[in-house]
Amino acid sequence: MNIELILLVLLFGIIGFSGSYYFNGYLYKTFKSNKMYDPIVSRSSHKEKATRSGGMALFFTFCVCYGFGKAVFAMSVDLYALIAFIFVALTGMADDFFSIKYREKFFLQLFAAIVLLQSDVYIDSFHGIFGIYEIPLWASYMISVFVFIVIVNAFNLIDGIDGLAALLSIKFFVLIAGIIAVTSSEMNLVIPSIVGAITGFLFFNFNPSNKVFLGDSGALLLGSVIAFFIFYILDNDNFIITDTLISRPLLVILLIIYPLADTLRASLIRMYKGQSPFLADRVHLHHRLIDKGMSHWAAATSILIMSVSIVFLGFLLSSYFTLTLCCILLFIYLLILYYIFFN
Amino acid sequence: MRFCLLFLFFSISLFCQKLDSSDFLILEGESPNYYYVLTNEGYYVSENSDSFTFKEYSDSIPKSLNVKLNTLLPVTHKAKNYLLYPGGGLLYLFENGSIKRVDRSFPHRNQYGAYLFSHKDNIYLIGGYGFWQTKSIITKFNFNSGDWEIVNALGQSPDGIDQGTFFVKNDNLYVFDFLTRISNNQKEKRNDNLYVLNLENFVWKKLGVTNPLIRSENQFKGAKRFFTFDNKLLFSYDDDPEFYLADFDNNTVKKIKDEVLFYKSGGPSIVKKSNLVSAVQNSLTGRITIKSFNISSLISEGEDDGLYLYRDTEEFYSYIYFAISFLVILIVVLMAYYKRIAQSYLLDENVISISDLSVEVNEKEQKILSLFSKKRRVPNYEIMDLFFEIGKTKDFAVKKKNKTIAGLNEKLLSSFKIEFINKRKAQSDSRQLAYFLNKKIRIIEDSVI
Incomplete structure (x- = not known):
């Protein structure tokens, strides 16, 4: 590995960590002195x-x-x-302070997705899924907007227990760092900054005396940055080093398997009960772990380890089996995990 | 030593062609001529690799060509030599011993340091620097109108391409090792990525990060040279005695170190067939000599170091190991941190809480717990101070204290399943009593509110 790059990565990781630690401490004190606490309701963990x-x-x-x-x-x-990230973060901040209605939030996210598409990074190919490769531009835009909204909200929905959204975001960024580092030199210092910042936040998130939550601003911001990198991987214009190892759509799904699976499951359960799929409740998988008596830390770490294991299993299976067989085996592995830990 | 130097000087004088001025331009010659060297007075034609014939221009040089010849960008298009005015715009054709202007344009001054190349029926100019910005525009010369047209490109275009290294192969233009400066207040920065432009549909793609081993820190202090040789790209830097041969099909780059060739062949050069034709300045006389070096044997002898040109898989794997190590370390550090804070109880507004469990405490109990939030060992007399009441006996205070602590301990044990406070006698004096907080517990008092 390039020593110069390693030093830069460490430098930006440290800057991100220190900056986040400072800002979290400073903002906590400011919020506390103004008694701006997260309200404790029946759903609160x-x-x-x-x-x-x-x-x-x-x-x-x-x-x-x-x-x-x-x-x-x-x-x-x-x-x-950048404009899209800032817009999403501001939407989240507004939601944290004033509680925006879901429909308004949806339209603001839609606007951010449209702005993000102007960066020329979007899903323009199915990479062989269902035998489809290149897709028309209008379909690219529509699918990209849909995927953006799903990912952003999925990360918002899993932010129900301490550390979960942050740890899964770290997992995503750390695993994708290698791909970005050999694909784009301009962005390879973005990821250590983000990972450092999230790590600094975790020390407050787990601390009972200075507890800080990501809030909608954090969850939406992380979700939008993750959505951008997912577009980057799925954009056919980019050469991704893992192309010889694993299918791009499969890689993307494995990287965000927990938010996707949990959101899909929660929405299906709500619809089955005749409720709105966007209803806030305690049907999420992580709530099950908490209800079983696990601490927030134990639940978040268990989910992190499980989701990392799925990514590596995906890489391993992809080198031996066809995509279809690989998907079937991974689905079986998911079911096993579900019955062992969540049932 | 002096004799050797004189002999060397004499030999060079005898066997090499000499040019008096440093303002000259080497061009590929059309068959059967080997190459041309244009000067302000006339031009030299070589009919083999080492001998020149000087000829005067059949027409005078156009007045619009008011810059040094070595600043012109040459390109061979359909066996004709074209020369572009620096910054773009004016185009000249060197043909039949004269330089003629062939455009109806003006000095654009928009693409200094750009790359001029020929592809199929067109001459293109790409990138460059002008009006305080690096450019990634592509302009095409229209032979009918005599003007330059902008070619629209799609995809992941670099923000600007100044002083890049270029290579055209199979309808693809590869670009790497260039400088980018987007806005006026920014210093130019080196772009480490390899890009490819499809010359059929003009779509850019980013191929990945180039091998850091093929760039030197100070390469932009000196000029660089790059040539197409044997369907590969041969390039070198003025401050580095190494030649690099990049094979884009196999994603490999070969390093060839030849100090003799490096020092002999510095300066303006072209590669034709298997020869590197260069201008060398004699350090003793200051005169410039054009020399030709056969490099085919050098290239074949050069050892293949197995270097990748861009996006190395091994490098990716090392990042993955790094990522796994990082995740493991992060989990261990957070685990240690969590273990330390796991039994941290928060004392706040008559409530002691941890995670989702909380117990209400009365005023006296809160004061006792508050003492333990400041130190783990609290002497008996400090707690006693909380229970003394005017008009009541000490015995009453002792009984009340014991009852309160026992009640508090029982309440907390039933809720948190852990004993909080222990009573022990001092080892030195058994009459001295002290209360200790359980070692596993930490009480944090929210004192701000």
Whole structure:
């Protein structure tokens, strides 16, 4: 590995961590002095006083890291993507402070997705799924917008227990870092900044005395950045190093398997009960682990380890079996995990 | 030593062609001529690799060609030599011993440091620097109108391509090792990625990050040279005695170190057939000599280091190992942190809580717990101070204290399943009593509110 790059990665990781640690502490004190606590309701998994300032701290940390990286090194993310991230983060902040209605939030996310598409990074191919490769531009746009909204909301929905959304985001970014590092030199310092920032946040998220939540701003921001990198992988214009190892759509699904599976399951259960699929309740898989007596830390770590194991199993199976067989085997593995841990 | 130097100088003077001015341009010659060297006075024609014939231009050089010849961008298109004015716009044709202007354009001054190349029926100019910005535009010369037209490109175009390394093969233009400066207040930055432009549909694609071993830190201080040789790209930097041969089909790059060739062949050069034709300045006389070197044997002798050109799989695997290690370390660190804070109880507004469990405490109990939030060992007299009441006996206070602590311990044990406070006698003096907080527990008092 390139020593210079390793040092830069470490530098940006440390800047991200320190910035996030500082901003989280500072914002916690500010929120606390203004008594801006997350309300404790019947669905809440916590009884401590906690602020929803984590997303704001992450946002400020990203801004500092990006500014430094852009000014000193060749760090660069497409301007439209940045605008979309900022827009999503601001939507989340507004939701944290004033509780935006779901329909309004949906339209704001739709707008952010359309802005993100201007970056010329979108899903323009099915990469052989159902025998389909290149898709028309209008279909690309529609599918990309749909995927963006699903991913952003999926990460928002799994933010129900301490550390889960943050740890799964770290997993996504850490695993994708290798792909980005050999594909695009402009973005390879973005990921250590994000991972450092989320790690700094985790020390507050698990702390009972200074508890900080991601809030909608954090969950939506992380979801939108993840959606951008997923578009990056699925964009046919990009050469992805894992193409010889695993199918791109399968890789993407495995990277965000827990948010996708949990959101899909929760929506199906609600619809089966005749409720709105967007209803907030406690039917999520992570709530099951908590109800079984696991601590938040244990539940979040267990889900993290399970989802990492699925990614590596996917890589392993892809090198021996066809895509269809690989999907079947992975589905069986998911069912086994479900019956062992969640049933 | 002096004799050797004189002999060397004499030999060079005898066997090489000499040019008095440093303002010259080497061009590929059409068959049967080997190559041309244009100067302001006339031009040299070589009919074999080492001898020149000087000829005067049949017409005078156009007045619009008011720049040094070595700043012109040459390109061979359909066996004719075209010369482009620096920055783009004016195009000249060197034909039948004269330089003629063939465009109806103007000096664009928009694409300095661009790359001029010929593909099929067209001449293209790509990238460059102008008006304080690096450009990634592609312009095409229209032979009918005599003007340049912008070619629209799609896909992942780089933000700007200044002083890049280019290679055309099979309808693809590969670009790497270039500088980018987007806005006015930014310093130019090196782009490490390899891009490819499909010359049929003009769609850009990013192929990946180039091997960091093929670039040197200070390469932009010196000029670089690149040539097509044997369907591969041969390139070298002025400050590095190594030649690189990049094979884009197999994603490999070969390093060839030849210091003799490097020092002899510095300066403007072209590659034709198997020869590197270069201009070398004599360090003793300052005069410039054109020399030709056969490089086919050098290329075949060069050892294949097995270097990748871009996107190395091995590098990706090492990142994956790094990623796994990072995740493991993160989980271990967070586990240690969580273990430390797992038994941290929060004392706040008559409630002691942890995670989703909370127990209400009265004022006296809160004061006792508050003492334990400050230190783990609390002497008996400090707790006693909380129970002394005017008009009541000490015995009454002792009984009340014992009852309160026992009640508190029982309440917390039943809720949190852990004993909080222990009473012990001091080892030095058995009359001195102290209360200790369980070692596994930490009480944090929310004092701000």
